[in-house]
Amino acid sequence: MKHFALIGAAGYIAPRHMAAIRATGNELVAALDPNDSVGIIDSHFPEAHFFTEFERFDRHVDKLRRANSGGAIDYMSICSPNYLHDSHMRFGLRSGCDVICEKPLVLNPWNIDGLAAIEKDTGHKVNTILQLRVHPSIIALREKVQAVPTDAKFDVDLTYITSRGRWYLQSWKGDVRKSGGIATNIGVHFFDMLHYLFGDLQANTVYVSGDAKAAGYLEYNRARVRWFMSLDIGDVPAELRDAGQRTFRSITVNGEEVEFSGGFTDLHNRSYEEILAGRGFGLEANRVAITTVSDIRNATPASLVGDYHPFIKGTAA
Known part of the structure; x- marks a missing residue:
């Protein structure tokens, strides 16, 4: 014990x-x-x-x-x-x-x-705690990626909308100096997942950077990623919002949805098991994701030219 x-x-x-x-x-x-x-x-x-x-x-x-x-x-x-x-x-x-x-x-x-x-x-x-690295669906996807020739690049769309009430921006989470902003606070484990799946980061372009939403383009050794994150319930697709859903999470790889909505309840337990067994993720395992979100936080948003997430259209930061 x-x-x-x-x-x-x-x-x-x-x-x-x-x-x-x-x-x-x-x-x-x-x-x-x-x-x-x-x-x-x-x-x-x-x-x-x-x-x-x-x-x-x-x-x-x-x-x-x-x-x-x-x-x-x-x-x-x-x-x-x-x-x-x-x-x-x-x-x-x-x-x-x-x-x-x-x-x-x-x-x-x-x-x-x-x-x-x-x-x-x-x-x-x-x-x-890099809980997505121990998620069975993400582990299986990584094995599939590694089985494909190394010169192949995957096209990935990452969408994460988790609506929050007015309290959020009044708390420490709404202060970029304390939380690091939306990409850091709600997105860092997704950016770590992308690095874990697709290798080293090669390019990082930011198109939207605001208190309640952020979006951009990332290129890794093995993938081109369009990403969009938001706290605004108005960004939840209308049919889901009308049905009372306040969140929307989607990852597609080459147009196919990656199903990983299940299996979240015990990820901290599994993380602790790995740590106690001497297989935890240490400081260096975090460097790429932390550098990614730091660069996003400090970037000047680019004009909408090139490959960007479709949810950006019609949205305001």
Whole structure:
């Protein structure tokens, strides 16, 4: 049994981490969040110590590290807002823990270099949740891609619309300095998936860049990708919107839909299983996706010339 601490216990994604810690037969012993709406802990680890102040959490983690009773924390799971991931991972490593960080790992690629130096100094490791890499449908698609001659390029359309209410842009998620913007906050695991499937990135053009939607064109060694992401329910296809559907997710490869809507419920469990078995995805596995979203965030949108996603027409950033 491994001992875990968790930073960001009141967030949306934290319950998946708690469930994964429990499902893998381990124990959450301490959790931190400035928000005390964390009753979800009772469903998993009611005996866990909880803190709303970082300083008291820091003291508790240090006491456990120094104790001789074998209660030291083995893993620190990071579920805090995106802009705090870097700092919290550094804290975890320096506290003698391996780290499991929710996506996005960091906001900027140079942060990876700093974390690598601390890994070397401490002898501990950062793992990240790249859940689509363990999705059975994506693994099967990768095998198909690798079976095709390497000079063949696939044509891919990626569409991801997940409508959000007015609260979203008023929260830290709506602040590009804290979330990294829409492509980072809701899209980074898709960009990692594209790299995982199709190899190194060769070109990155942005056509739309706004608070609620973004779109562009990516070219990889093995694929040409048109992508579109939005938080606006008005971008959900009308027939689905009229039926009450608020989200739309589609990936087509050479015109054929990739079905991967199922199998999402246990991806964090599977990610934790892989990490605990020593097969986690480390810092360098994140570099291409983090560089991709950083470049998207800082790009000046190009005029609509060339190959772009059909959903761009008639939409406003």
